[in-house]
Amino acid sequence: MNKVTHQTIRQSILERIQKGEWALGELIPGEAALAEEYGCARTTINRALQGLADEGLVVRKRKGGTRVCNMPVRQARFDIPIVREQVEAFGGHYRHQVLRKVEKVPPLSIRTRLGLEKGAKALQLDTVHLADGRPFAYEARWVNLKVVPQIRSAPFDEVSANEWLVQTVPFSSGDVSFSAVAAGKDVASALECKEGDALFVIDRTTSLAGEFVTTMKLFYREGYQLYSRL
Amino acid sequence: MNKVTHQTIRQSILERIQKGEWALGELIPGEAALAEEYGCARTTINRALQGLADEGLVVRKRKGGTRVCNMPVRQARFDIPIVREQVEAFGGHYRHQVLRKVEKVPPLSIRTRLGLEKGAKALQLDTVHLADGRPFAYEARWVNLKVVPQIRSAPFDEVSANEWLVQTVPFSSGDVSFSAVAAGKDVASALECKEGDALFVIDRTTSLAGEFVTTMKLFYREGYQLYSRL
DNA sequence: CCTTTTATTATGTGTGTACATATAAATATG
DNA sequence: CATATTTATATGTACACACATAATAAAAGG
Incomplete structure (x- = not known):
């Protein structure tokens, strides 16, 4: 009993x-x-x-x-991953490389996402994440400098932008979406794949106390799967 | 106060x-x-x-x-969707069409997934889901006939396999994975898209009390996004 | 000094009670 | 008959209390 x-x-x-x-x-x-x-x-x-x-x-x-419940929609819970941990979980050696780091006026789509005024600059940060030297994911990020100006002096040769932000502004809220896109020219060259390859993409926007901190697109190399039990 | x-x-x-x-x-x-x-x-x-x-x-x-928590991995909760409801949520008119319904010996990958014996037959069910007459998603499913033999006589002109299963064996557990694939020939023709287009795919296997009920791949038409707040 | 035993302590959980709140059902009202 | 009001009821929540449990820290023993 x-x-x-x-x-x-x-x-x-x-x-x-x-x-x-x-x-x-x-x-x-x-x-x-x-x-x-x-x-x-x-x-x-x-x-x-x-x-x-x-x-x-x-x-x-x-x-x-x-x-x-008469509409049994089972929910799946996913851990939104940190790329380094993903790579190391598979026993791979992680490394990342900053491809671009510039302050400039973002395009309209990004501007509205980050809630910036017209003409305001933001930090554009493109990173490639490598597993055992091979490209694993490509990260295209924009950071709102008004909210986290300290990022200008962050040591990106040591930690990736993702990790730096997680450490600095943890527990922020936001939204994510998953989709599939064909690899564009930039992404294809960064991931060393063919243009037009089907890539899994995580699109994530993060905000803290009503202020948008950063928005990011993470393109995974071909064949990547996000898995969960339910 | x-x-x-x-x-x-x-x-x-x-x-x-x-x-x-x-x-x-x-x-x-x-x-x-x-x-x-x-x-x-x-x-x-x-x-x-x-x-x-x-x-x-x-x-x-x-x-x-x-x-x-010193490892703030935010979790995202997703509702694993029922296609009909997705379509109707956008105000579209839902309809589906069974493209194939045959009992046959499944390939090895499916056999192991469903835990079937060698030579055992399963029900192969391919369906296209339409929103306002346009293809919205393509569903390729295998059903374990040992667990749900009643499916042979299910009225698939009225409800889709997905819905029938949800009604019949609700609250089953299982796993899901999300990925991106290039559209193959069959999928492309069913979704009326070009071969090689990047499609978002949900792969789902369902089990009830230790027995595998069904496994399914759901290919969404181009541009589809799965969204969630966190 | 290292190992084993024994407190100590913060969380985990069940109980009984009291009252709050939303809402379906019954009743009164026009 | 339709509409407003009341009543009954199931869940929601807070509290004080008691004891369970796990893990650490302290004490005892070798």
Whole structure:
């Protein structure tokens, strides 16, 4: 006989849902009823159900009760990777090389992304990340100098822009998108691949307290896969 | 003055972390101390910190205390989409078309993925998803007939294989991976794009109670982006 | 000095209670 | 009959308390 904890209850209810004890969208017993059934306090059931709700398996509503989610869209959690760690995780030797580092007025698309005024300069930073000497990913980045002016004197021969920013402005929020693009001329030459090759791209914009810090496109070499369990 | 709830406390602590009040990897005050500071019960602080721990912002250890995560790898949560809903979310008219539906012995790569015996047949199902009549995504799927034999008689003129499976074996687990590939001949003709175009691909394998149910590759038409806030 | 044992301590979790809040359902009102 | 108001109810949340558990630090033993 297992101990009755919010974890075991959560697992148990999950299994009952998977077995089909309650149909999609159907109401499951209330907290009070489940508490009696499992022989525990309502608080404990509440925690278990909240957990399932966080994962999107059930939907809860005051007075409405708890029901099995009728639109079971499973969520995948991805770790947005730091390239160095990716490379080293595969046992490769990591190195990076700054291809361009200039302050200049960015194109409109970048300007609006970073929320810059017309004519304001930003730092353009292009880096190639190498695994065992071979190009692994190409990073095209723009940095908002108003927010992180210290980046001008950052030692980019030691750490990559990515890592420097993670250290300096950690826990920033933002958005990511994944897509596929055909390699352009610059990217192809940096990654030593053919123009037009299908590349996996992570597009990421980072902001801190309402201010946009940096926006970046990361082009992975051909064949790269981003993997996750769900 | 805001009410003191686990939510407001959580937000407050998050901001203090972002402001850099505690360095990366540094110990933050214990629950008891914070409870006194915020003037609430320890239970409430516990909930706030647990929440931050779930999001990967802090690491907690018994006796060791709570410390700011020193490896701030932000996680992105993605909803693994159902194509119909994606199309309809953009206001498009959804329709799908089954291009192939045959039972046959799958190639080795699929066989191992589904955990089938040598010579066992599986259902091959190729579908094209259309938005306003235009190809939106191409789905190449294999289904394990041992686990879901009922699929033979599923009404695929009404619902897509994806939806049928979601309805029939909901809340299954599995894995996903994202990548970019160049469109092959079949895919190109189904999506009405050029061969070699860079396509975004979701590769998904689903299992239920240790048995593999189905594996699928979903090729999106050019330009598709998968987006998420973090 | 090193190893083993024993506190000590911060988090983890369950309980019972009380009250807050949203909302569905029932009732009163025009 | 439609609309506004009230009531009942399930979840949401805070609290005080007790004990469990893991991991570190201190003490004891060799």
